[in-house]
Amino acid sequence: MDEFRWLKGLGRREDAGIMLLCFHYAGGSVSMFRNWAHLLPPSIEPVAVQLPGRADRFMETPHTSMTTLVDELIEVLEPILDRPFACFGASMGARVSRALAHALRDRQLPLPRKLYVSSSTAPVLEEVVRGWNESDEELVAYMRELGGTPREVFDDDDLLSALLPILRADLTVLATHAYHPSPPLNVPVHAFAGRDDIEASPSLMAPWSEETVAGFHLDVLDTGHFLNEVGLQRVIDVISRDLG
Template sequence: MQNADGWIRRYHAADHSPIRLVCLPHAGGSASFYFPVSRALSPAVDVLSVQYPGRQDRRHEPGFTDIGAYADALTSALLPWLDRPTALFGHSMGAVLAFEVTRRLERDHGITPVRIFASGRRSPSSFRHETVHLRDDDGIVAEMRELSGTDAAILGNEEILRMVLPAIRSDYTAIENYRAAAADTVKAPITVLTGESDPRTSREEADAWEGHTLGGFDIHRLPGGHFFLAGQQERILEIISEGLAAATRKG
């Protein structure tokens, strides 16, 4: 099930759940990445998976090359779904989008998500000069292989790969040019999940998320690299469930 403008996928509708979880994919990722999360948490949690433009059934739409514009559009798409307490889970670029969407919800709409789960990403103000978006197609594919975040079947299928590369380049352009100040904060509590051997996020860069919330903060260091999620599904689901249960009790 999806909404009219294409942003939201709701694979396992949980109409009677007291809480929603919005899942935001990584750069180049799609909503289906979170199908297993939706299946595992339903019906206790109503899981919404975000489908970015430029991929799968939205492949003919241009991708965003600016995180601010990305967050503006996604915030508008989410507003009709905020009729119950809502948390956001984002991996890599999705973690930054979760933070920026939360800033807009709090600032412009007076809505504070019950929690942000920021996975596989250094803090918003921890900037690194990166230029993957300037590489040729082969260079971008090499980055995807290094991080092991893309299905091997896609990397080996030339036709599919050429279809998704424009979206991946757009996403990398957006995230690599993103800047946030150390003073940029949200009221929502933040739970950070990070891979112990992630080459894209150091221990200090993950810890720095604490400075971006006026609410509670906790961090979970898990075995693995940038896509540690692949080998830690059970533990990640526990962390999400515990965080949402605490928010439900508080509410």
């Protein structure tokens, strides 16, 4: 049953040659990937990872530690790692996918064929994580600054009060996960940076190159922190080309 809580199939594809694990941004859910099965070719099966505390897992306590998050996730993933897979992570999801890859290597388990990361400052820079230990008012101001949150969320006190603890917990996962230098992964990394992203600009994403010895590419997109339609299409095109 843990598999069904954590992993959300977006369209089962028995003949797919590779699984794409998709990790959402802080405060988000698997809904950001709801159209990916229609956008990707049949040879790729997208599977979205739903973290506790949101959507159908809203009764569960969200994680505040990267270590416990990844440990639980590996328990769920290990039985299905006999098939080829890659990872895509947006913002927080990029850091989760990196931590997962390192933990898999430490346990001598199969590694992803490729890491795709978007809207996330390179870990080696050890940038300060904003919002996690600030007041609700400051956290809301941070959300407005980043953009991407629908206006109706800010206009609905109940929606906003439900979202803030989840977002704060997710940001705590990032803020309390200290960077420890370790050998780069033997996994190619493709990074996507928004030209207008105030949180993870292209220059702040470029040092993701230090995470791999297997090849790195940085795509600069005409978007902000959250992918617009054109940016999303570029991500889909790259993944389809690489894995399809």
